[in-house]
Amino acid sequence: MRDFDEAFNRVRSAVNADRGRIVVTGRTDNFIQGRPDLVDTIRRLTAFAEAGADVLYAPFPPDRDALVAIVTAVAPTPVNVLASPGDKVLTVPELQKIGVKRISVGPMLSTSAAY
Structure with missing residues (x-):
């Protein structure tokens, strides 16, 4: 895990280099x-x-x-949540009520598919 200053500078550099062509995700x-x-x-x-x-x-x-604390603290910037089977997953309506704006499924679809 990167130290705070390095992580911040990497996100800032991505935003500055991006100029609207990609979605920059700040992740910790x-x-x-x-x-x-x-x-x-x-x-x-x-x-x-x-x-x-x-x-x-x-x-x-x-x-x-x-x-809830995360979503509240960073509003209005959208927060992403990873839906993952086996976790205490909140429903989409519950996530919407909290204020989550983006839900990722990660590898869930491919690991759930029958081969």
């Missing part, structure tokens, strides 16, 4: 890297939003309250 992997620090997660995502990221992503927040 705190929760999947064994660093369940919600304060640091929000600090990073807020900085990425300020740098101009189009969408923000912190895979696998530990619970609904953490997700």
Whole structure:
């Protein structure tokens, strides 16, 4: 996991280089890297939003309250959530009510398909 300044500068550089051609996602992997620090997660995502990221992503927040805190802290920048079978997945209406704007399925479709 990159330190804060390096992560921020990478997102800012992507935004500056992009000039509207791609969607820049500001992502922090705190929760999947064994660093369940919600304060640091929000600090990073807020900085990425300020740098101009189009969408923000912190895979696998530990619970609904953490997700609500993230969405609230970074609004109005859209937040992405990964739908994953086996997790305590919230329904689409629940995610919408929280304020999630983007839902990814990751490998779920391919791992669910019968070969």
